[in-house]
Amino acid sequence: MNGIGSVAELEIETNKESFLHLLDGRVKLIILVFIVIYTVYTTQLLILVIMEIYLLFLIYLSHISFKTALKRILLLLPFGGLIIVFQPFVHPGTVIYTLPFGINIYYQGLMFGILLMSRLIVSLTSIVLLSSISPMQEVVQSFRKLGMPKEFAMIFSLMIRFLFMFYDELHRIRHAQKARNFDIFNKKTTYMWRMKQVGYTIMMMFLRAYEHGESVYLSMVSRGFSDKSGLYHDKKRKIGSKEYVFIAAAVCLVIITQLLIILLSLPGI
Amino acid sequence: MHIPDGFIPLWQCAIYYVILIIALYFSLQWARKNLDERTVPLLAVLAAGIFAIMSVNVALPPGISGHMMGGALVAIVFCAPEAAIIIFTLVLLVQGLFFADGGITVLGANVINMGIIGGFAGLYSFKALRKPIGKIPAIFIAGWLSIFLAAIAATLELAWAGTFPLNLGLITMGLYNAIIGILEGFLTVIVILGLEKVRPDLLAWNREKKIVDLKSESNEAKSK
Numbered sequence: 001m002n003g004i005g006s007v008a009e010l011e012i013e014t015n016k017e018s019f020l021h022l023l024d025g026r027v028k029l030i031i032l033v034f035i036v037i038y039t040v041y042t043t044q045l046l047i048l049v050i051m052e053i054y055l056l057f058l059i060y061l062s063h064i065s066f067k068t069a070l071k072r073i074l075l076l077l078p079f080g081g082l083i084i085v086f087q088p089f090v091h092p093g094t095v096i097y098t099l100p101f102g103i104n105i106y107y108q109g110l111m112f113g114i115l116l117m118s119r120l121i122v123s124l125t126s127i128v129l130l131s132s133i134s135p136m137q138e139v140v141q142s143f144r145k146l147g148m149p150k151e152f153a154m155i156f157s158l159m160i161r162f163l164f165m166f167y168d169e170l171h172r173i174r175h176a177q178k179a180r181n182f183d184i185f186n187k188k189t190t191y192m193w194r195m196k197q198v199g200y201t202i203m204m205m206f207l208r209a210y211e212h213g214e215s216v217y218l219s220m221v222s223r224g225f226s227d228k229s230g231l232y233h234d235k236k237r238k239i240g241s242k243e244y245v246f247i248a249a250a251v252c253l254v255i256i257t258q259l260l261i262i263l264l265s266l267p268g269i
Numbered sequence: 270m271h272i273p274d275g276f277i278p279l280w281q282c283a284i285y286y287v288i289l290i291i292a293l294y295f296s297l298q299w300a301r302k303n304l305d306e307r308t309v310p311l312l313a314v315l316a317a318g319i320f321a322i323m324s325v326n327v328a329l330p331p332g333i334s335g336h337m338m339g340g341a342l343v344a345i346v347f348c349a350p351e352a353a354i355i356i357f358t359l360v361l362l363v364q365g366l367f368f369a370d371g372g373i374t375v376l377g378a379n380v381i382n383m384g385i386i387g388g389f390a391g392l393y394s395f396k397a398l399r400k401p402i403g404k405i406p407a408i409f410i411a412g413w414l415s416i417f418l419a420a421i422a423a424t425l426e427l428a429w430a431g432t433f434p435l436n437l438g439l440i441t442m443g444l445y446n447a448i449i450g451i452l453e454g455f456l457t458v459i460v461i462l463g464l465e466k467v468r469p470d471l472l473a474w475n476r477e478k479k480i481v482d483l484k485s486e487s488n489e490a491k492s493k
Contacts, residue, residue, distance in 0.1 A: 010367060033373055040275050040282070040374045076369045080273035083433055090434050116432070119275030127369040139366060151300050152293075152355070158313035159320075159359050166314075166321040195452075199459025202322050202337065206460065207467060210314045217310040 013064060013132040019242065020062040020133045025142035027243045031250045032130040038254055039122040046264075047257045048118040054253055055125040064132045073124045080120045087113030136160045158217065165216075166209045173201055173208075270338070270416075270423055270446070271364070272379055274372030277430040285377030285426075292385055293358060296351035303349070311471060315343055316356045320363060337456045340387025341415035345395055345408065345461060348473035353388025354380065378426050382419040391415035391457075405458055412457030413450035420446035 014021070020028070039051060059069050093108030134142075140160055144153040177197075184194055217225075277285075304312065319339040343353040361379050364370040371379045395411035402410075424438035461472070469475045 036274055036373050037279065041279050072369075080276065083276065083427070086433065086437075090437065116275055120273055123274035123372060124369045127366065127373070131367040131369075136363070136367065149297055151297055151304070152359075155300075155309065155313050155316065155355065156359050156362075158310065159316040159363070162310075162314050162317035163320060163363075166317045170321055195455055196459060199456045200463060202318075202456060203460045203463035203467075205321065206314070206318045207464070209318065210311060210468075210471070213310045213314045217313075218306065221306060 010131055011135060013068070014135040014138075016063055018061060018063045018133070020058060020129075020246075022242070023133075023246055024239050024243050025134055025138040026145055027239065027246060028130060028134050029139060029142045029146075031247060032126045034250065035126045036123045039119050039126070043115060044257075044261050045115065045118055047261065048115075048122050050253070050257050051122050052118075052125060055122065055129055059125070059129055059132075062129065062133050064129070069125075069128050069132065072128050073121065076124050076128075077120065080116070084113050084116050084120070087116065136163075158213075161216075162209060162213050165212060166205065169205050169208050169212075173205055177201070270379075270383065270420060271361075271371035272375045272382075272423055272426065273369075274365075274374050276372075276432045277375050277378055277426060279374065281426075281430055282374045282377060285375070285381055287377075288385075289358070289377040289380050292354050292380075296354040299349060299351035300355060308347075312347075312352060312356065315339075315346065315352075316359045319343065319356055319360050323360075323364075337453055338383060338387065338416055338419070339457075340383050340419065341391025341395065341408075341411040341453070342457050342460055344388040344392035344415075345411060345457070346464070346472055348392065350385070350388035350392050353391070354384045357384025357387070378423075382422045382426070386422050387415040387419045390418045405462070408458045408461050409454035412454035413447075416446050416450040416453045417443070 035051060035055070039048060042048065056066075059066065088105045088109040089103060091106055091109030091112050093106040095104045096107045096110065097105040099105065137157065137160060140153065140157045143156065144150075148156070182197065184198065186194070300312075319342075322337050322339060340353050340357065343356050344350045346352070358376075358380050361371050361376055361383070365373050365376055365379075391411040391414065394414045395407045398407035398410055420442045421439070424433070424435065424442045427433040428435035428438055464471055465475070
């Protein structure tokens with residue numbers, strides 16, 4: 001999972017200015033989720049390569065650092081990577097190599113592993129792009145505009161606000177523990193004692209954030225906050241020509257890639 | 270435990286989404302009836318808290334590391350698996366959309382595992398075992414079961430998708446999460462007992478008691 005710094009770092013990325021940052025939140029959300037769905041749908045490696053190139057081009061347009069984006073993708077790969085590593089050994093088919101102890105590597109498994117890895121990389125790139133060009137509250141507001149139930153949207157919006165507060169609390173508690181030489185991996189203390197400290201840390205973090213959160217929420221309610229309140233509102237962002245170009249480009253790309261696959265599968269080509 | 274995008278075919282993802290939508294419908298009905306000015310921030314804080322505690326990695330004796338998930342914790346605090354469903358939908362949505370931990374197409378499957386199965390298994394095992402074996406062992410088993418059953422469900426989903434064989438999955442995922450479950454159970458016990466000591470009014474089973482009674486109980490416990 002992500003560390004304390006990553007939540008704040010993400011918000012810094014979303015404050016940059018580019019053509020993509022200025023697009024309507026709903027359009028960014030729908031198109032990039034659509035790319036993920038298309039990625040999961042396809043079994044053609046060529047399509048996945050084209051989609052990855054398109055997403056890298058969008059990253060270039062959004063002025064996000066390639067180094068940061070690639071670092072994030074690489075850090076996330078191990079989550080699914082472990083299952084992918086097993087694929088050449090667990091999908092029976094044509095044996096292409098036999099390792100010691102009679103462990104076979106199968107062609108079908110290898111190809112399936114490559115397909116899963118390609119899907120994973122394209123999906124991760126799409127999410128890294130979305131999270132780098134859309135502030136969290138903008139995404140919440142986009143969901144609300146797209147019809148998310150109001151109670152759900154309110155808890156979602158509050159959760160995002162508390163998230164930053166929670167990380168601050170966690171940071172403070174860890175800082176205080178570090179100042180007192182507490183190290184969770186220090187084997188000089190008993191394992192049970194260390195586990196108890198982790199439990200108390202979680203409980204204290206929860207209690208402190210709840211008590212702050214309760215007063216913040218009651219202050220908001222006393223100032224007229226309700227599930228109908230528009231907390232994030234930017235009148236400048238309306239669906240206009242830029243958004244239509246962005247939607248058209250993505251839809252055209254999908255149609256072209258599908259036509260390309262049909263053409264390549266025709267006999268004699 | 271978080272299944273990533275691309276590991277489950279779209280048609281199966283659609284089935285999991287339908288289950289999630291039905292579960293969310295009933296959970297929102299529960300939220301409309303039960304959430305007030307005190308419980309709304311509690312639910313939002315718990316969602317943010319679950320997100321944050323998943324970043325606290327702890328080393329386990331066999332040389333592996335893991336983190337708490339919190340399905341049983343949420344369901345027990347609210348005495349309602351619906352709360353776990355709402356919280357895990359939000360947490361996994363944020364993780365999938367902003368951190369690519371889990372995924373968008375597999376959101377339904379992941380919420381079923383961690384929110385629905387984790388929440389139901391956690392709460393009802395706690396309720397069933399509380400009287401016969403006592404509160405602390407019941408909380409521990411609830412925490413352990415919520416993780417273990419969620420992992421078994423994820424294994425079954427991956428096997429149905431043709432991504433990972435069932436027998437190997439049950440051995441690896443089952444064994445790993447049976448160990449992680451010990452951590453989950455232990456931390457769930459500490460957090461719930463701690464909450465009961467410091468803020469008993471936050472626990473759903475105490476809400477009907479008067480605050481004065483709770484304070485005197487808490488003072489008695491401290492003096493002991």
